[in-house]
Amino acid sequence: MSAPPAGELRMHRVSIEDWASHRALRLDMLAADPDAFWADPAQARARTAAQWRAEIAGPRVHLQARVAGTEEVLGGIALLPAGYTLEHVIPEDRAHIVSLWVRPQARGRGVSGRLLDALARIALERGRGDLRLDVDESNTAARHLYERLGFTATGARDPRAGRSTAWVEYAIRAEHLLRP
Secondary structure (H helix, E strand, C coil): CCCCCHHHEEEEECCHHHHHHHHHHHHHHHHHCHHHCCCCHHHHHHCCHHHHHHHHHCCCEEEEEEECCCCCEEEEEEEECCCCCCCCCCCCCEEEEEEEEECHHHCCCCHHHHHHHHHHHHHHHCCCCEEEEEEECCCHHHHHHHHHCCCEEEEEEEECCCCCCEEEEEEEEHHHHCCC
């Protein structure tokens, strides 16, 4: 597959009927880049269709970048308008960006920017313009992408259990991600 230019993409809001494409993307991303995400690949592979649907129906808003006119998924992202757990309370004007991933063959074509733009618009509609994300400090490609887009490190770090690295928090105002 040859990825199209970003203009030939459509941003698709994932619904519970899309659980199979959501699952396929999640499993591919965890197989390709397991250290870049919080999820455990083995646990993700063991999930049932009902569990995938429940994740989509939960508080997260999932988006997929699809080739226009097809169901082909090139990447995805999610907006989490609550803390990662019930104990992790966040301000009412904040949301977390999670699970940004673009298939390797589609990278460098503006897919991440389009996903972030669509996500920022949803965050603003919900009154959650303070966006945060966590990235492993060893993931230099992701850190460079975020910094190039205007994200700044907040100084917050969360050591990763069983690893010698930490999650580094980045922040941006949603309106800074909007594309003309």
